[in-house]
Amino acid sequence: MQVQQHSKKERVITVEMETVKLSAIVMKWYPDMMPFLKQDELDSMIVLRDGLSILDSADAMDIIQYSICEHQDSAYLQ
Numbered sequence: 001m002q003v004q005q006h007s008k009k010e011r012v013i014t015v016e017m018e019t020v021k022l023s024a025i026v027m028k029w030y031p032d033m034m035p036f037l038k039q040d041e042l043d044s045m046i047v048l049r050d051g052l053s054i055l056d057s058a059d060a061m062d063i064i065q066y067s068i069c070e071h072q073d074s075a076y077l078q
Contacts, residue, residue, distance in 0.1 A: 015049055015050065016050065016051055017047055017048065017049055017050075017051070018047070018048045018050075018051040018052055019045055019046070019047050019048075020045075020046055020048060020052055021042065021043055021044065021045060021046070022037075022041060022042050022043070022044040022045075022046055022063070022064065022067050023042040023043070024052060025046060025052070025055065025060050025063055025064065026042065026060075026064060028052065028055075028060070029055075029057050029060040029061070030057075030060065030061070030064065033064065037064075037068070038071065040071055041067050041068060041071045044067050044070075044071070046063055046067070
């Protein structure tokens with residue numbers, strides 16, 4: 001994140017976003033989980049506010065869990 005001062009009252013914050021597949025996150029932090037995830041889960045596009053390079057393992061697990069929940073078939077949840 002970059003902060004630029006334009007005047008005493010105005011401040012512009014630039015955020016570098018990165019879009020990656022869930023598979024990139026899994027491979028970086030939890031490669032042993034790859035066989036347990038479906039291909040549509042692994043192909044999910046994830047937008048990271050500050051990029052993959054500063055993602056930590058706890059945040060990676062949260063993203064993986066959320067993606068699994070998003071891809072669950074609602075018929076099984078009734």
